[in-house]
Amino acid sequence: MRKQHVITISGAGSARVPALVGTLVNYKERFPLSKIIFYDIDEERMGFMEAYNRLVLRSYYPECEVVFTTDEDEAYRNVDFIFCQMRVGKTAMRSLDEKIPLRYGLVGQETCGPGGFAYGMRSLGAMKEMVEKVRSYSKDTWILNYTNPAAIVALGLDRLFPDDKRILNLCDQPFSLLKSYSKILGVPQESLRARYFGLNHFGWFTELKDTEGNDYFDTLRSYLKDHDFKPFNAEQRSKSWLDTYVRVNKYMKLMDEYIPTTYMQYYMFPDEIVAESDPDYTRADESRDSREREVFELCAGAAGKDHMDGLEMLTNSVFGNLMVEVAESIAYDLNREFIVMVKNQGIIDNFEPEAIVEVAGTIGKDGAKGYPFGPIKPYYKGLMEGQYAYELLTVEAFLEKDYTKALMALTLNRTVVDPSKAKAVLDDLMEANKDYWTLR
Template identity: 40%
Template structure:
């Protein structure tokens, strides 16, 4: 009998997602037992508010689990089996700029796509590489599951600069969509689906979805999506915010462009940027919504738990995205060969795409990490979009590596969301000022 227990570090302990991850870990103690839980963050006051509440939660629900919250890399990264990385370099103040600067120029302002995503990517590269280096120095046998955004640019950077590191870049957006697909066809959740999918992060398509008996579910899901997008409504969506409701419903229009596949919701930003800008408020973006809702709720609840000294009336819930992360840890720890998505170097997974592109495809997860599955060739429409966007991501990493203004201007100009090179330059120049404390100095 395997009686191992694991040590898990959450890098980005001050994140508003951290309490949900903690609860998910506690919910899965029977199939993924932990002996130690650690937090690491470079913002001590922010992390402390989460950590103080977590300490009470653990004392009441799992007192046998050792808990450490630290801003010291050696203390945090020593004796760790898994690192769950969820950092946001520049926090919400910089996300605010990522969204509002492009909108001021009539261009989509979004944290992971377009100019905002590129800006965020240049901030994230150094932060994630720093975490990888800490892990390799203090716990060289550990695995890092990174879902720090924008995952596509981060994955390209780690492919280049830390090619042998034990980092797996992942994203929960397809997981959320597959849970919706399962609800549409009356199944419990994403684990009841067998799927084929290919693309880049936030830029992909499902080509086949079946249940575990082999029944083809694509016709039923397509019929639904053509009318409703991925919006389920009712109890399923009772806590879904208005901006996400719009995104899930807009999937119907994205689907119409290629009814042979089912799209990732983020494609709306690339295929319908005019619509997105017209329906955006340049003075009140997604960052403001997060501050007003999730961030306020999480920190208020943590403060309440700490003040009362108990979490028995806890209102936090485990998050679906963190269930996916725990599944990945378990698959690696126990070599289960579970089929899940990862963002990895292509090397033939999509036959007619650059082999060095960091693509998002199904993999079998086990003791050796992610083993990519072959998805065949991309159709002409998808191949064109993927190639263009992958070049944007490579140029962004080139710019970071070479400190090149021209490469970054090229990345902004090539991006499908940006109308022309003049607008790209205007946005870039504003972004340089906003990111002066985070980007390399461009020449």
């Protein structure tokens, strides 16, 4: 049997945690655990799901010790892995991130544009404190960070902790796209190997083959030009989420050389997206009223029960699988292939060496290693340089509390461009976030 591990789920009040627990159960032979610590600063929210999470683990993983705590010392002491998925400010602040930009005719999205800027500033402060606390106990604990916006958080953590090689920033979007591609092509996802480059939520697939060397890229590219793109679990997704996939089809009709991540829509078609947005009811509201409510209702059904009869065991084939498979690949030095976020340092040889790029690579006991990509063409280089400058100025604005750098960052962002709008939205976001970050 493989060595057992102790993990902490930081941000255990997330509605995604019950599905992560189900994934941990499904992977218990591959990634066995002796103890799971659930940690969140919001005891009430974590408590909504505690009875369900305990029941699932008692029913299917009785050998695993379970702890729920709001004490960060208990959460971060003597653990092997931390699965971190903070949402600083919770749904209330996400709602403002989405609604405030829409006042000015700007994209209202939680990771892209002004909303992503505000969220990034909040996340950086919380992540800095968390890493410092974890490292006060151990330099060996792996921090698998799922906190968004991953591009800003990853770059900020690299600046704050440049010598820390056990912080790994993760994003499930490329993983999810590969799962959708596998369904379209009728090919098992585990057999697919991609070539990919970009920044997080800002990248392109350039090749897709299987382990036997069969090339599927042109087939997929043709399909996406001529058919509406749908995720593998389209029947479970809301219309607003499905719309993000359809615009891949629109992009491909204009430029079909590479296949973009779905998040590119916010940078390519911002005016169209704003026109379709409801400034009073955004994705934060939609998520609260659908997925989150459904999870909480299911979890409420576990109260007082000592068996799972009549209760579904939730699992997540994207978020959960990625998190656990990454931990497994580190723990047992499997060097499995993933789309990884790493410091460039020549991977893309005509791009900024200090940038955190997203490319195909491997993960093992020494962390993530990106495959060399070579040079990128002027169009993609130009887009990425502008986006990287936005990310870098955002991080510097946080570290230096510099208003001017924040204004420059937002002006550079393709979803904004107009410096007058950048100033107006920045001032509103700063007021809304005054309990989390300030600028001078």
